[in-house]
Amino acid sequence: MHCWKTINVKKQYGFDRLFLLSSLIVMIVFSFAYVLLGIFNDSAKSDEYFLLFVLSFLCVYPLHKFFHYLAIFGHTNKLKFIMYKQFGFLPIFSLRISEPIKKNRFVFVLMSPFLFINLSLLSAAILVPAFSHYFTILLAYHCGMCLIDLIYVKNLMKSPKTALIEETATGFEILIAPIS
Structure with a gap:
């Protein structure tokens, strides 16, 4: 296996740009969903x-x-759980996969919170209209939180179908078998 490409969204975009994009997504999603x-x-x-x-x-x-x-539950022996503090007080949790996994599985792991949580919040907003503003705020907040996952998915979609994804300290490495 050799590395086809390394993706590090935080390094590529920078914290400030990611925060700005995330904030814009929160405002746009809230505006459209609420209306x-x-x-x-x-x-x-x-x-x-x-x-x-x-x-x-x-x-x-x-x-x-x-x-x-939950999406990676079958591979828990390959997981590392890391917690660190952002800005000195905000706890950030990170799940790292220590061995390469198939691209499709990795895309599902990245997309599962976006799909399941957002569908639940939208359903709740429709079923309980008196509190739809609360659910819409939660939906917008979660969409902003999913920005990095969605950017990674966008980059992974351009990779070969048979690729394996390995998570390293420098980002995600897309591994492919050498062409014989």
Whole structure:
């Protein structure tokens, strides 16, 4: 196996640009989702359960990481769990896969939180219109959080179908078998 390409989105884009793009996605998703949900159901909004909303907001990030973990559950012997602090106080959790895995599986691992959490939040916003503003905020926040995963998926889609993906300290390496 040899490395076809190395992808490091954080190095390629930089923290400031990623934060700006993520913030724009949050605002755009909230604006469109809130307006569209308001068109279909214009019932009165309730500010009840605000503390539950704040707790839910704080739980989105660990839930996002949990869905990554669930998607790779069969390979738990290949996982390394790392926690570090951003800005000196904000805990950041990282799951690292120590051995190469198939590209399709890796794409599923990256996409699973985006698909399952966002579908759940959209469903909840439709089913409980009085709290659709809460669910829409959570949806927008989670979409912004998924930006890095989506950028990685975009880059992986350009790689060969039979590629293996290995996660290293410098980013993701796309490995392919040498052509004989």
